[in-house]
Amino acid sequence: xxxxxxxxxxxxxxxAGVAIVNARxxxxxxxxxxxxxxxxxxxxxxxxxxxPDLVNGLLVIAMVIAASVRGLGQGxxxxxxxxxxxxxxxxxxNKLFIPALTIPVVTVLGTVVFKKFSxxxxxxxxxxxxxVISLAIATLIALTVGMLMLRPPxxxxxxxxxxxxxxxxxxxxxPQMLAALGALFALAGVGNVVSxxxxxxxxxxxxxxxxxxxxxxMAVFTMIMGNAFAAFPVMTAGIxxxxxxxxxxxxxxIMAAIGMLSGFCGTLMTPMAANFNIVPTALLELPDENxxxxxxxxxxxxxxxxxxxxxxxxxxxx
Amino acid sequence: MFSxxxxxxxxxxxxxxxxxxxxxxxxxxxxxxxxxxxxLEVVAxxxxxxxxxxxxxxxxxxxxxxxxxxxxxxxERARAVVSRLRSATTSRVxxxxxxxRQITAALGLTSLGGHAQMVRPLIAPMAEGxxxxxxxxxxxxxxxxxxxxxxxxxxxxxxxxxxxxIAIGSILLIRGFLDQNxxxxxxxxxxIWAIPTAVCALIIHCTRLLLLEGKLRRDLARxxxxx
Numbered sequence: 448x449x450x451x452x453x454x455x456x457x458x459x460x461x462x463a464g465v466a467i468v469n470a471r472x473x474x475x476x477x478x479x480x481x482x483x484x485x486x487x488x489x490x491x492x493x494x495x496x497x498x499p500d501l502v503n504g505l506l507v508i509a510m511v512i513a514a515s516v517r518g519l520g521q522g523x524x525x526x527x528x529x530x531x532x533x534x535x536x537x538x539x540x541n542k543l544f545i546p547a548l549t550i551p552v553v554t555v556l557g558t559v560v561f562k563k564f565s566x567x568x569x570x571x572x573x574x575x576x577x578x579v580i581s582l583a584i585a586t587l588i589a590l591t592v593g594m595l596m597l598r599p600p601x602x603x604x605x606x607x608x609x610x611x612x613x614x615x616x617x618x619x620x621x622p623q624m625l626a627a628l629g630a631l632f633a634l635a636g637v638g639n640v641v642s643x644x645x646x647x648x649x650x651x652x653x654x655x656x657x658x659x660x661x662x663x664x665m666a667v668f669t670m671i672m673g674n675a676f677a678a679f680p681v682m683t684a685g686i687x688x689x690x691x692x693x694x695x696x697x698x699x700x701i702m703a704a705i706g707m708l709s710g711f712c713g714t715l716m717t718p719m720a721a722n723f724n725i726v727p728t729a730l731l732e733l734p735d736e737n738x739x740x741x742x743x744x745x746x747x748x749x750x751x752x753x754x755x756x757x758x759x760x761x762x763x764x765x
Numbered sequence: 766m767f768s769x770x771x772x773x774x775x776x777x778x779x780x781x782x783x784x785x786x787x788x789x790x791x792x793x794x795x796x797x798x799x800x801x802x803x804x805l806e807v808v809a810x811x812x813x814x815x816x817x818x819x820x821x822x823x824x825x826x827x828x829x830x831x832x833x834x835x836x837x838x839x840x841e842r843a844r845a846v847v848s849r850l851r852s853a854t855t856s857r858v859x860x861x862x863x864x865x866r867q868i869t870a871a872l873g874l875t876s877l878g879g880h881a882q883m884v885r886p887l888i889a890p891m892a893e894g895x896x897x898x899x900x901x902x903x904x905x906x907x908x909x910x911x912x913x914x915x916x917x918x919x920x921x922x923x924x925x926x927x928x929x930x931i932a933i934g935s936i937l938l939i940r941g942f943l944d945q946n947x948x949x950x951x952x953x954x955x956x957i958w959a960i961p962t963a964v965c966a967l968i969i970h971c972t973r974l975l976l977l978e979g980k981l982r983r984d985l986a987r988x989x990x991x992x
Contacts, residue, residue, distance in 0.1 A: 454823055461826060495816040501805060504812025508790065515784040527836050536838025536845065543842045547834055547886055550827060554876040579823050582876060590830040597837050607832025612825065617786050619825060624789045626818035627811055628771070631793045634810060635768040635800025671772055676935065680942050688946055700950045703939045704928070704958035711924040715917075718779055722821065725785075727880040727916035731889055731909075738913040739920070746921055746970045753965040761958070 449572040452496060454583040459492030464605040465612050469522070477520030481613060483513040488620065507627075514617040521613045539597075546593035550585045557581025611730075618729040618736075622722035625673045632672060641668060642685025651686070654695045655759055661686045662755045665706050666713035666747075673719025675710025682706070697762040705758040712754065715747040716740060771796030827882045835886060843887050844894030853895040855911055856978035860971055862888050862915075863922045867967060870926030873933065878919050889915040900985040907984055914977060918970070925966035928959035 466486035469478050487510045495503055513519075527535070536543065558581045561572045572580045590604060612619060632638070642664075649660050664686060668678035687706060691697040714720045718740065728736045735741075771792040778788030790811070797807035831839075847853045869877045878884070889912045896903055896911055903911070927933045931952040943950050 451820060454826075455819055458819075458823055458826055461829065491816060492819060492822075495819065500809035500813040500816075502812070503816050504808035504810070507812055507815045508808065511786045511790045515787040518784070527838075529841075532836070532838040533841045534838075535836075536841035539837060539842070541842070541846070543834055543837060543839045544887075546830055547839060547882075550830070550882050551877040551879075555874050558876070576820070578876060579820050583823055583826050586826045586830055589827075590833070593830050593833050597833065599833060599836070603836070604829035604833050607836060608825075608828040611828045611832050617784065619822070621785055621789070623815060623818045623821045624786055624793075626821055627814035628775075628789050628793045628796075630814035630818070631796045631800075631807075631810060632771060634802075635771070635796045637768050637771065637796065640768055671775075676938055679935075679938065683942065684946070688948075692948075699943060699948045700954045701958045703943060703950065704955045705962060707935050707939060708925065708928060708959060708962040711928075714924065715920060718785070719775070721785075722824075723880075723920045727884060727919075728913070730880050730885045731912040731916060733909050733912060735909070738909060739916045742910075742913045742917040743920065746917075746966070746973060749969050750925075750962070750966055753969070754962055757961050757965070761961070 448570060449580055449584075451573060451576045451579065454576075454580055455492045455496070457583060457587075459489045461605070461608055462486075462489035462492060465489075465609045468606055468609040469613070472522040474523040475520045477517060478522070480513050480517060481519050484510055484519060484617075485612070487513070507624075510620070514620075519613070519616050521616075522609075542596065546589045546596065549589040549592055550582075553585035553588050554578070554581045557584055614732065615726065615729040618721065618725050621725060625719055625721055629672055629674055629677050633677070638668075638677070638681030639685075641671070642681050645682075646685060651690055654691075654697075654763060657686065657690045657695065658697075658759045658762065659755050661691060661702070661706060662709040662751065662758060665710040666716075666751055669710040669713030670717035670719065673714075673717055673721070675707055675714055678710050678713070679703075679707055682710075691762060695763065698764075701762045702758065705754050705761070709751055709754045709758075712747040712751040715743040767799045768796060770799050824879065824881055827879075831881060831886050839886050840890040843890040844897070847891045847894040848898040850895075853891075854899065854978055855892045855896045855914075855981060856974050858888070858892045858895050859914060859918050859974050859977075863918045863967070863971060863974065866919060866922035867926035867963065870923050871929035871963070873927075873930040875923060875927050875930075875933070878923060880916055880919060884915050884919050888919070896981060896985075900981070903985075907981060911981070914974070918974070921966060921970050925959075925963045929956050929963055931956045 462485050466482050466489055469481040472478055487506050491506055558578050561577050562574055564571050645664050651657050664682045665678050668682055669675045672678055687702055691702050692699050718725055724740050725736055728738050774792040774795055793811050794807050797810055866878045892911050892915050928935055936952050936955050939955055940952055
């Protein structure tokens, strides 16, 4: 059976390749930092499941030091010039889209097919992780198609991965780091403290005030935690269930559905949701790391207002 | 109260623009200590949490093939395809992607998009190509604004589409949490009550995308009279 662990080995191998290309690149003044950063990251993928927690923690701290003392650098671009790329684009035409679209198509097919596919009664992939595993398999198939079609040098894919990953830099690891922070917040009971403060300070004797507190609380708490999933249990146990449902007789289904979506409005406005808001600014080479958040804020605020009104009208309607 | 120190560190660190990895690590360690863990226990807890969150990074596996295709001119091709469509505008490209992304997410096909695999190699170049086609060479500020909008479309359409699908993570989380509290809800009902917000998101953001085209036109017209 293919499990997440196998995909981690693959990711670790890629990160190790990125570290090696960096180590051999004299054009990057900070290549020692880059090599250490991606090299240690590779170790967390290849061996992380077998190492003691403390060693893993020290590895993470070593990565952070490599990224923040003098910081990561970037090698001189060895990519094709614009003219070369345009010539290649007109040579290959729309065939170039085939490997690119292979990724989403195979991922979607994989999520559907792998769930049902088993040999001698045992599933081929770990069903709980089917989306992530399908994505990994899809990238392998797309890479094979691309290699057969374009016939580049054998090392080209790893050099290209290095170019893109160094362009993204530390932001590539931030989402994972924030997920770890969320786990520590949960361990220390941060959520209960915040909902305690909300209950103590906000007037909650009118249904509309409660709905507003719950929806805005979901958004703000999501902005702090970077994730609506972390905010939902805390806000719903602290305000939603005792006040909206039990005190004012609201419908729990409607409250929960719109409450979660109010949290998503918060996700659009916070750098803590790094994989949605910070990583794309790095991927798209935008100078302002808050550029995506700035575009999203008006939509998020109007939609949060809409959610408050929707919840107020729908949740008490029976 | 003291356990909120992590939140304070994150806010101060982000405002002072200190390296976010460093800020988050310090915030995590401080939170753990405030929560009563010893120094070594905190490092171990942080390491464990980091290792169990590795699945977040699997998306980077797309980089070798995306880089390979970019080297072969994928972005240039995406621009060229759009520039041949006379009626293509930045707004229309982004509106079309919004609709496709939201509908497919509502059908559970959340992996049809994404910043590394769709926005960078295809959607952003198409949106830029449409603008170049109309207004000629783009100043960097306008180019960056178009790119940021392409990323925002992917996020907004995904967030307010996926909850209409009954087997998505957030629906399962809601159901599990309410079950623990003795309230039984049907996933299908949760999905239905996600529809009003999804419609609002579609109306609000598509209106803003239509306004974006006018803004681009004004900015670029001013640019050309300045020159």
